[in-house]
Amino acid sequence: MKASKKIVETAIVKMEIQDDIMIIVIKDDADIDIDNVKEAVEVRKKMQGGKPMLVLIDNTGIWQIDKEANSYSASKEVVALSKAVAVLTDSSLPKRLIGNFFIKLNKQHMPTKLFNNKEKALAWLNSFKD
Numbered sequence: 001m002k003a004s005k006k007i008v009e010t011a012i013v014k015m016e017i018q019d020d021i022m023i024i025v026i027k028d029d030a031d032i033d034i035d036n037v038k039e040a041v042e043v044r045k046k047m048q049g050g051k052p053m054l055v056l057i058d059n060t061g062i063w064q065i066d067k068e069a070n071s072y073s074a075s076k077e078v079v080a081l082s083k084a085v086a087v088l089t090d091s092s093l094p095k096r097l098i099g100n101f102f103i104k105l106n107k108q109h110m111p112t113k114l115f116n117n118k119e120k121a122l123a124w125l126n127s128f129k130d
Helices: 034-048 067-073 093-106 118-126
Strands: 013-018 021-026 030-032 053-058 062-065 082-088 112-115
Touching (some): 013 034, 021 034, 021 118, 030 034, 053 118, 082 118, 112 118
Parallel strands (some): 021 053, 030 062, 053 082, 082 112
16 A cells, blocks of 8 residues: 555544554544444545554544443454554553553454554554565
8 A cells, every 4th residue: 555645534533544554543532432433443444445554543632432432442343454553642541541451452463562652653563564
């Protein structure tokens, strides 16, 4: 897939593909529920052409995610869209807890790691490029 500067927005995220990495930025103060996550996943599938990609999830803007949405985010359907996932978060305890919970859910499915530095997260993801 070629690099793209097209940004696609849903109710909860902004997504774009840069250098063959899907960048997902969770919008500030997003209250994430199952319907919003399903909408974002459908948009992501279309953007990726159904093929798995390296993914950077910037959750520094996340405010709240419900249990059903969190579980769906770790489902086989969603996991199949990723080769490896870097979760970018700030140092606040709630956001680190959300990031670590996501990592624990996905640990057995793909490489997943928490970062507080975008450059380090991208370098780690680039190490998985063929």
